[in-house]
Amino acid sequence: MRAEEVFREYHNMKKELSVLEFQLQQFKGVNEDDLITAMCFSHLEGDERVQTSSLSDKTAKAAINYKMVAEKENDEWYDFLWRRYQYLKEEIDFFEHGVQNLDGILADIMTDLLKGDMSWDDIQNQYCISRMMITRYRKKALDNLQNLYNLREQQVADYILG
Incomplete structure (x- = not known):
């Protein structure tokens, strides 16, 4: 970023940093109900067939993959929050250091x-x-x-x- 951009966006960057810090401290991951719903309704078009058991194939796959998908989603979300936090923290710290060292x-x-x-x-x-x-x-x-x-x-x- 350029110095003038940081100066202009300083307060917004500080707010976003505060929100990110809160989200990282309170991180609980993806909502289980949302994840299950997304997994149950995600299927390929034209995947219709006659069901021979009382348990649908989609339900079985969702149960098997749930933990793996949940961990992957949580890791990706946390990594995104962490990278954004690090970037903003670095930019703000560098800018504040520069301001403090002006003549x-x-x-x-x-x-x-x-x-x-x-x-x-x-x-x-x-x-x-x-x-x-x-x-x-x-x-x-x-x-x-x-x-x-x-x-x-x-x-x-x-x-x-x-």
Whole structure:
């Protein structure tokens, strides 16, 4: 991701990270009733035949495959949640690290902008600067952060190619 995208989506990313963390902590897997229903109603078209026993072939197959299918579905769902969590955590941590290491007043202004509990007017009054200066500081900070993102991408490319 680019620095400006993370800045723009920061609060949404933090919310999603919180939801993912909750889902991972409370993970119970796929609902058994939904899985059984899906397994019972999944069949090939044109699979009609005369039934010779009191137990349908579909029911027997569902009973045999249930545990295997449930484990596979649960593993895939948990893996998806975990990969998404790791990705968001890495992006947020890298961005926050970059913001904290900005030079001088840039770090303070960007932190206040990210928190979202201060308006531009509040920031203007706190730092005794104009809106234009806030805009310039924001742009300069995002440029510096983008340089960090470019450096990270270059390091990954060097590793992959080297």
